[in-house]
Amino acid sequence: MPDLPHAPPQDAPATGADSAAEWQPLPARARTLFLLGTVPVAIPFAFGGFIFTRVFDLSPLLAPLGLIVGLALGIWLGLKQYRHTFWRLDEDGLGLRRGRLWQRETRVPATRVQHLDLKRGPLQRRRNLATLVVHTAGTRHSSVSVPNLDAGDAERLRDRLGRQIDHDDDQ
Known part of the structure; x- marks a missing residue:
């Protein structure tokens, strides 16, 4: 099967809450970075x-x-890294999938998120991209970075995860 540059993984789960949110590819302008x-x-x-x-x-x-x-x-x-990096946000939290042969999937439950950062280097700003850094509960190395997202998507992810944090704190 040929590599399609933006095709989501074929084995994406199709049950429960995961079916509502599809795996999203990175924008084409992230390829250069x-x-x-x-x-x-x-x-x-x-x-x-x-x-x-x-x-x-x-x-x-x-x-x-x-x-x-x-x-x-x-x-x-x-x-290869660009073509096989996907993200999704559902009601449970953030998911990041990387790789094809050795696939790594990282799930960050919204309840574990401590705070969120957006990083934009000069090359990212020029291409309207950003890196979302999700800091989780745990040691100082407990963070997940989603590199080279569309800047608008990164801001929406940050805002939505931030609202989920605030909603969990209110309960």
């Missing part, structure tokens, strides 16, 4: 290819091959 995020992966491959050609005294013409392979690997990884 995922590609830029894989540059740190590509650089070691490019450097390793250069060192390999020097150590084994191979043709200097092969050195650019390491750079090309590293960049291709980075682009491939960035596109």
Whole structure:
């Protein structure tokens, strides 16, 4: 089955409260930021290819091959990360699904949310994107980040989760 860039996972649950909220893909303008995020992966491959050609005294013409392979690997990884990242918000809380072969799904029940942050770097602001950070009860490392959401979606998620927190506090 070919990879569809924005197709939600086929095995999304279809029962109970989960059926009301579908898995949402990231906006198309987030693709560039995922590609830029894989540059740190590509650089070691490019450097390793250069060192390999020097150590084994191979043709200097092969050195650019390491750079090309590293960049291709980075682009491939960035596109895979982008295509296989989905989020959803339902009455129980926030869900984040990443990956295809090794799929990771993170659920944050609304009752566990302590506070919410929106982060917008300069590249995100230029593309009208934001990262939603959901801080949960627990240690200082207990947070879930949903990167490169549409800024409007991120604000709506923050506001809705915030209202759920306030509603739970009132009861």
